[in-house]
Amino acid sequence: MARESKKFPNLIIVDHPLVQHKLTLMRMKTTTRGDFRQLLKEIGMLMTYELTRDYKTHSVNIETPVAKMKGEVLSGKKTTVVPILRAGLAMADGVMEIMPRARMGQIGLYRDQETRRPVEYMVKLPPVENRRFILVDPMLATGGSAAHAARILTTHGVAPHDIQFMALVSAPEGVREFHTKHPDIVVYTAALDEKLNEKAYIVPGLGDAGDRIYGT
Numbered sequence: 001m002a003r004e005s006k007k008f009p010n011l012i013i014v015d016h017p018l019v020q021h022k023l024t025l026m027r028m029k030t031t032t033r034g035d036f037r038q039l040l041k042e043i044g045m046l047m048t049y050e051l052t053r054d055y056k057t058h059s060v061n062i063e064t065p066v067a068k069m070k071g072e073v074l075s076g077k078k079t080t081v082v083p084i085l086r087a088g089l090a091m092a093d094g095v096m097e098i099m100p101r102a103r104m105g106q107i108g109l110y111r112d113q114e115t116r117r118p119v120e121y122m123v124k125l126p127p128v129e130n131r132r133f134i135l136v137d138p139m140l141a142t143g144g145s146a147a148h149a150a151r152i153l154t155t156h157g158v159a160p161h162d163i164q165f166m167a168l169v170s171a172p173e174g175v176r177e178f179h180t181k182h183p184d185i186v187v188y189t190a191a192l193d194e195k196l197n198e199k200a201y202i203v204p205g206l207g208d209a210g211d212r213i214y215g216t
Contacts, residue, residue: 002050005192008175012188014050019043023168023190027206036212037090040138043168043190044094051134051164051188052099077132077162078102084109084137084149085122087210091168092136103131107149111142111200118145123152132162138209140170140189141202143177150182160184168209169193171202 005011022039025031031039058075061068082105083092096102108122133153140146146165153163163185165178170189173196178187193202201207210216 002053002188007172007192008179008187010179010183010186011170011175011192012050012186013192014047014188014190016046016050019046019190022046023206026168027204029207031212033212033215040090040168040209040213041094041097044091044136044166045098046094047166047188047190048095048098048134051166077130079134080105080126080128080131081134081136082107082125082149082153084135084145087138087213088136090213091138091166095134095136095166102134105133107135107152109145109148111145118148120148120152125153125156128153128157131158133158133164135163135165137166138168139202139205140165140167140174140178140187141196142171142200143174143181146174147178147181150178150185154182164188169202169205171196171205174202 002012002014005013022043026036026039056076057072059070060073062071079099079102081092081095081102083089085106085108103126105125109118109120112119135149165185165187167189169191171193195203197203
């Protein structure tokens with residue numbers, strides 16, 4: 001289950017009951033690190049169903065233990081999953097659980113605490129030809145890191161229509177900033193929260209996802 005945002009074009013809110021239940025558990029400050037990481041992986045798996053809803057298939061002839069038949073398999077461009085390090089890794093694990101044959105790239109960014117601008121420290125991507133990309137980061141806060149990561153993909157030759165962005169929780173400011181830079185990239189999120197606070201944390205949010213995953 002998913003719905004288009006009334007406030008933002010190209011923003012899809014995945015409001016499936018299981019996704020919302022697990023997100024509520026993740027928001028609780030008493031949730032343990034192990035449970036937080038497991039829940040993030042599970043939500044990544046569930047959200048992948050919505051991201052891949054429009055993937056094309058073609059018919060193949062197969063034989064079951066009982067009879068011959070035509071079945072459907074994925075066709076078209078192959079998929080690459082690209083988490084934004086570090087928090088994106090745990091969510092990308094869920095995507096890879098559903099799509100184990102997908103390739104994975106990595107984009108390493110951190111936010112400068114004074115300028116609040118993304119600082120790039122690593123980019124590892126497989127060949128981009130004839131591939132679609134799922135860019136993954138649990139938090140779409142200011143939108144700076146997400147927009148920078150998307151620009152890295154387009155600079156490497158990925159067309160915007162071949163990129164989807166997956167976020168767990170988004171702030172309106174982040175969605176607005178991201179789509180100012182990349183209006184044609186569809187963002188999928190489990191929640192559009194209220195705002196950013198003075199420290200650029202999402203409110204109500206769930207805290208720093210990386211810290212809660214890794215205990216730092």
